[in-house]
Amino acid sequence: MRFLLPLLFIGLSLNAFAIGVDQKRLPDPVMEARAQHIMKELRCLVCQNQSIIDSDAELAGDLRAIVREQVAMGKNHEQIIEFMTSRYGDCILFDPPFKASNALLWLGPLFLLLIGGFLVFRTIRQSANSTKADPLSAEEEKRLKQIIEDRG
């Protein structure tokens, strides 16, 4: 029993190392943080909804190694992103730049929201119109006038 709890904690603490999966990290923690930041922006093209930092695919491991190498070589963020997109295209970026080729992807949701907003607006206005009361009859007009005059 005395050993179980420490063992449990050791087991739990191992999860802390799960990120990035691999053993070979950069010795400089600042550089490693920079590398990991870039890895989070890159899509694993094998498991496409994971970033390369989350993916256990071999290709993702290779790309992580390349990111670390290039960070260690002193390449900046743009240079590393350019290295990746020149090979794999904008597909590898979770946040692709706005271009004519992906304008529909960027503007599509806004467009749909506008259409939906217009439809909601129109429906509300229509239902507001339909609940409007009928105009007053001649007799009711007379009574209304009477009441206003009495108060005045």
Add this chain to the structure above:
Amino acid sequence: MQFKRFLPLFIFAGLFVVFIIGLTLNPREIPSAMINKPVPEFSLPPLKGDGVGLSNADLQDSENIIIINFFASWCGPCRVEHPSLEILGKMDGVKLFGIAYKDLPRNSISFLKSLGNPYAKVGTDLKGRTAIDWGVTGTPETFFIKNGIIRYQHIGPIYESQIAEKIAPIIKELKGETGS
């Protein structure tokens, strides 16, 4: 008026069709970033012995269409694709080269021994770094090159039925181009 009433149904039907088409697409087939770019520089060792098995110098060929096929003995679809490569390798005016991706040379050799070797030359990319320079995401992938420029990238196996439908017309078109 009648049409307006059914408008939501039409919109739904339209989206339904779009999503059904989307589901049948292969997510591995990412739009290639390598088209119309010169081949990357590389120099790979051969399957046996020392020296250079395949390098970008081999791809500077003004007379033939060059096909580069990334394969591995451990890759199932590569076996499926193999008969197609035999056909492509025998075509006139076509040179087929292979790059063994993350595959031990002795495994590649026994793979090619048992199935036949369609490649004029083979380079071994043990670490997979050359594949990354080519924008390869996995095996098999095949590139079609003319005058040192990548013109078409085929992701996944080339099925025999695709040769007549797709691959042969591409090769014919590339051959037909004159000038640079």
